[in-house]
Amino acid sequence: MPSAPKPNGGPRHGARGRARREEILRGAMEVIAERGFRGSSLAAVAEKAGLTQQGLLHYFPTKDELLVAVLRQRDEWDTGGRPEAVEDEWTMLNLEAVVEANAARPELIRTFSALLGESVTEDHPAREYFHDRYRRTRRGMESVLRREWGERLPSGLTPAQAAPLLVAIMDGLQLQWLHEPEAVDLVDAYRNFVLLLDPEAAR
Incomplete structure (x- = not known):
């Protein structure tokens, strides 16, 4: 399990974190559009966003949260x-x-x-x-x-x-x-x- 981000820091916060989060969401939209939600995977979204699956989990710990x-x-x-x-x-x-x-x-x-x-x-x-x-x-x-x-x-x-x-x-x-x-x-x-x-x- 990834550690929880600190309130004023960590990968989910700041301009860089917000930009990365939006990249992930855009990648997720493309994957879901191609495969549907059930046919999509966190690994596929991570690849689309240029991340490892573990890196993706820092932003969205579960597939449901990403959806x-x-x-x-x-x-x-x-x-x-x-x-x-x-x-x-x-x-x-x-x-x-x-x-x-x-x-x-x-x-x-x-x-x-x-x-x-x-x-x-x-x-x-x-x-x-x-x-x-x-x-x-x-x-x-x-x-x-x-x-x-x-x-x-x-x-x-x-x-x-x-x-x-x-x-x-x-x-x-x-x-x-x-x-x-x-x-x-x-x-x-x-x-x-x-x-x-x-x-x-x-x-």
Whole structure:
């Protein structure tokens, strides 16, 4: 077992440690995207990150800890490190910007989608994370929709009714796009869905 890092030092702390940690997470994303979580190994991630497996364990003592860190890193990138901003400040333009960013990072989306699909099994270590994430994301989308249109969207739906549909569109479009990027324009399809919520916006 690697020794625990000191509070103000050690491999997990400082700019160098943070940079190395991000390298590991990027390597993990690539490996998971290629093999899925169950087919991935710490040894494969360590090799991708240019470390020994023992070196990797200084940062992530278990595979499950690495998995959760990968998922949380993706959330940090999406929200700029401020997940509360989705509920408190974001607009539909912020959501469109996320969709545009996702279209430029297929490896990250492939990793997320692979983990999401696997997480529906009872014993998957990311099951609780995705359960909580979807609950939080629906709440955030409801807040965004309410800021945009008030208590009733032009389509007649309430923000609470439209929120799970918006989440489903964003995640579902990503799967179609990963399979056929030449046939599915991720950003354009998202904008078309927004027009269904507000047909007047097309005029």
